[in-house]
C-alpha cells in the first residue's frame with residue numbers, strides 16, 4: 492500500500508532519515524521501532540506530507556505521493572493522528588468528532604440560510620455517526636466531556652475516533668502508549684485490531700512498548716540512524732543481533 496524508496500531528510504548537515512526504504516503491506520498493522528533519534532518521527536512526517544523530503548520517493552497504491560500536502564493525502568485516506576490541538580480542548584468529545592468531516596452543507600452562509608432542513612438532517616447524521624464511533628471505542632460515556640479533561644489514553648482513543656469519521660485507509664499512529672495506563676492501552680490495542688479486521692484499516696504504529704508491538708504488529712520494521720536496520724515478526728526482531736546492538740548502543 493505504501494512504498495518508501497531511498498528516502499532522505501536532512502536538517503542542515505544532519506541526516507535524520509538517511510536512505511530509508513520500506514513497504515507497508517495493505518491490511519497489515521506494521522510496527523515501527525528503533526532507538527530514540529532513529530528518524531521514525533521524521534519519516535512519518537515526510538510520508539504524511541508535513542515535511543518535504545530532501546530526496547527519495549513515497550508511493551501509495553502505486554501513485555507517487557511524495558510531497559503532497561496533508562489535506563490531499565487526507566482525501567486519499569492517508570491520515571496521521573496528532574495530539575489534540577489547543578482550540579479543540581474546550582469542545583466536547585462528540586463535538587470534536589463532528590468537526591472532522593469536511594464539506595458539510597452548513598459551511599457557507601448562503602446554504603445556511605436557504606437549506607436549513609438539509610443542514611439539520613446532516614447534523615443529525617453526523618451526530619449519529621459520532622455516537623457510533625464512541626460506541627465502537629467504548630467511550631460513549633465521555634460524549635459530553637471536554638476533550639481537554641481526558642486522560643492521555645482517552646485522548647488517543649479520541650484521535651483514533653477522529654480517523655473513523657472519514658474514510659481512512661491507512662493511519663499513522665505516533666507513540667500510542669506514551670503516558671497511557673495498561674488498561675487503556677489494552678482498549679486502544681483492541682480498537683486498532685478491530686479497525687484493522689472489521690474495517691480494513693492498514694496501520695503503521697510507532698511504539699516503544701514491546702509487549703504492545705508483539706501483540707499487535709506484524710511485521711515490525713526497525714530503524715536506526717535514519718535507515719531500516721531489520722524487518723520481521725516481533726519474535727524475530729527481538730532475537731536479531733543487529734537490533735539488540737542498536738538498542739544497547741544508545
Ligand code: ADP
Nearest residue numbers: 502505507525526527528529530531532533534
Ligand atoms: P525518533 O522519532 O526515532 O526518535 P526523530 O525523527 O524524532 O527520531 O529524530 C531524528 C533525529 O533528527 C534526531 O536526532 C533529532 O534531533 C533530529 N531532528 C528531528 N527534527 C529536527 C529538526 N526540525 N531540526 C533539526 N533536527 C531535527
